[in-house]
Amino acid sequence: MLLGFDPMSLLTPDLGLVFWTTIIFLVFWLLVGKFAFKPIAKAIKDRDQNIADALTAAEKAKAEVQQMHSDNASLLKEAREESAKILKEAKELKDSIVAEAHHSAKEEAAKIVANAKIEIDAQKKAAMAEVKNEVSKLSLEIAQKVVGRELDSTKDQQNFITSLVDKLN
Amino acid sequence: MTRHLHILFLLITLSFSYALKANSELQNPVHSDSAATHEELSVTDRVVEHIMNHVADANVNHLGTIKEEGKEDHHITIELPCILYRKATENQAGKWSFFMSSKFHHGHEAYEGYKLDEHTGRVVDANTGTRDTFYDLSITKNVFNMLLGFIILSIIFFTIKSAYVKRQGQAPKGIQAFFEPIIVFLIDDIAKPNLGDKYEKYLPYLLCVFFFILINNLLGLVPFLGSINSSGNISFTMVLATCSLLLINISGNKHYWQHIFAMPGVPKWALAILTPVEIMGVILKPAVLMLRLFGNITGGHITVLAVVGLIFIMGEYATKMSGATAGTLISFPILLFVNAIELFVAFLQAYIFTLLTGIFIGAAIEEHHH
Incomplete structure (x- = not known):
């Protein structure tokens, strides 16, 4: 069989091809590797870093907003509680003031009434005593006029009439 | 759905182009002076010869x-520059020659003492017909493919780089968005898990290896560029594997070397066996990288062309037309399938080479804590 090729040539490195492959690959490595792949890899890495940072920052901001939100809510709740408390206290104060006033007015009134009663009683007693005195005096005079001079011993008569008047009560 | 249709269309186009290319070359064996011997070859041998010449290197990119x-036959070729240095002999000093391969007029003429072998498409000495009287530093079709890949990748990645600089911190757009997932995948899947904190130092190399292999694999699948098997050439894989070998061993720390020459915790007598194995491993790891890429890509090219060759073999053994029709009907679906697999393999092999390089570097720089 006369074939126009040498089968071993397939497995034999060719000087010229080795030479050119080396040059082309090394130039490719130095040129594209250094001036294209390196910056590309760096750009991809930087961008990945940026994205990761941005995501972290966003997460943080979200958490902050959440925090602020809950802070606001608690603040609002506190304020509400405070106002409710103040209102309650004010109401209590008002009630107590009113109750106090009521109480003291009542006491005052009672005192005035009591005082008035005492005064009235005293006046009444005095008036009674005076009336009694007046009556006994009048009775004595009337009796003197009725009985005339027969009654000498005035002193005894006086006592007698006084006792009578006392009985009248 | 439309995407699937696009892919299908692409594969059909690829398959047709392969078939047309193989057709044009097989129906018209490109030779004149050795025609007599060549006629004696059976169609199977011619298919084999065509395949083996296709996967090898050539000084001219013959498209059809x-x-x-x-x-007269009209050859569609991309002519390539020849850079040759004739070795010095007793009578003659060494001599450089620079010219385009078009000077050979498709093998019909000799030029400056060289001629083009029509089967292999390689420059040979016009007198001896061999390649050992000179050094060939020509831009061959594999070098052409690599240069094309280099230019395409440079344009793509410098465009992407400027996009990253211009649109700093923004979401990727356009071509940048297309490549970013691939780059991020390589960073997250290969660089970071294997290299840890030091991944940034080795990342440019890993990306270079990945994309350089990938673009050569993919360009090798484009028939109207000649489906050049550059990443399946042993020289190509050898250079990349050597770069990995050097990088791995230059990066290797104290622990790495200690594990090679004196594995801790292993009895002395066992070291006598283990150390030579470990030293062999230093060379074997990149050697396996070299052979795996070579085998997969060359194997893929051979498979595709063998399936195409089926058309011509069946055409020869049956009556010409019906045999070729049957061959086409059989090989076409297989070809679609194999092409799809090749597309996948192009990515897979670039990934595996990069992954293993990453793992080996990672093992060499790992800090051991015993």
Whole structure:
């Protein structure tokens, strides 16, 4: 069989091809590797870093907003509680003031009434005593006029009439 | 759905182009002076020869031949520069030659003492017909493929780089968005898990290896560029594997070397066996990288062309037309399948080479804590 090729040539490195492959690959490595792949890899890495940072920052901001939100809510709740408390206290104060006033007015009134009663009683007693005195005096005079001079011993008569008047009560 | 249709269309186009290319070359064996010997070859041998010449290197990128009755064959080629250095002999000093391969007129003429072998498409000495009287530093079709890949990758990645600089911190757009997932995948899947904190130092190399292999694999699948098997050439894989070998061993720390020469915790007598194995491993790891890429890509090219060759073999053994039709019907679906697999393999092999390089470097720089 006369074939126009040498089968071993397939497995034999060719000087010229080795030479050119080396040059082309090394130039490719130095040129594209250094001036294209390196910056590309760096750009991809930087961008990945940026994205990761941005995501972290966003997460943080979200958490902050959440925090602020809950802070606001608690603040609002506190304020509400405070106002409710103040209102309650004010109401209590008002009630107590009113109750106090009521109480003291009542006491005052009672005192005035009591005082008035005492005064009235005293006046009444005095008036009674005076009336009694007046009556006994009048009775004595009337009796003197009725009985005339027969009654000498005035002193005894006086006592007698006084006792009578006392009985009248 | 449309995407699937696109892919299908692409594969059909690829398959047709392969078939057309193989057709034009097989129907018109490109040779004149050795025609007599070549005619004796059976069609199977010619298919084998065509395949083996295709996967090897050549000094001209031959895309196809148009043959018309009564006219001279018209070769469609991409002519490539020849850079040759004739070795010094007793009578003659060494001599550089620079010229385009078009000077050979498709093998019909010799130029400066060189001629083009029509089967292999390689420059040979016009007198001896061998390649050992000179050094060939020509831009061959594999070098052409690599340069094309280099230019494409440079344009792509410098465009992407400027996009990253211009649109700093923004979401990727356009071509940048297309490549970013691939780059991020390589960073997250290969660099970071294997290299840890030091991944940034080795990342440019890993990306270079990945994309350089990938672009050569993919360009090798484009028939109208000649489906050049550059990443399946042993020289190509050897250079990349050597770079990995050097990088791995230059990066290797104290622990790495200690594990090679004196594995801790292993009895002295066992070291006598283990150390030579470990030293062999230093060379074997990159050697396996070299052979795996070579085997997979060359194997893929051979498979595709073998399936195409089926058309011509069946055409020869049955009556020409019906055999070729049957061969086409059989090989076409297989070809679609194999092409799809090749597309996948192009990515897979680039990934595996990069992954293993990453793992080996990672093992060499790992800090051991015993």
